[in-house]
Amino acid sequence: xxxxxxxDVVGRMRIAEISNSxxxxxxxxxxxxxxxxxxxxxxxxxxxDCIMAALERLEKKKAARLPVDEKEE
Numbered sequence: 001x002x003x004x005x006x007x008d009v010v011g012r013m014r015i016a017e018i019s020n021s022x023x024x025x026x027x028x029x030x031x032x033x034x035x036x037x038x039x040x041x042x043x044x045x046x047x048x049d050c051i052m053a054a055l056e057r058l059e060k061k062k063a064a065r066l067p068v069d070e071k072e073e
Contacts, residue, residue, distance in 0.1 A: 005048055006038055009055055016059050026054035 024034040037043035
């Protein structure tokens with residue numbers, strides 16, 4: 001069974017249209033390693049924290065590119 005944080009990350013990636021390779025690059029990981037982590041095969045608390053922080057940065061970057069009227073308050 002996958003950890004709930006992994007499901008959260010994958011769902012948020014889909015909503016924000018962030019690719020595996022984009023997130024991997026933001027984390028400083030190889031895309032293959034990120035994929036392994038997101039399949040629950042590798043990783044630890046530090047890996048999780050890095051991925052969550054990188055995802056949040058990417059979400060903010062994506063949100064900043066939206067016109068103001070399309071942002072949800």
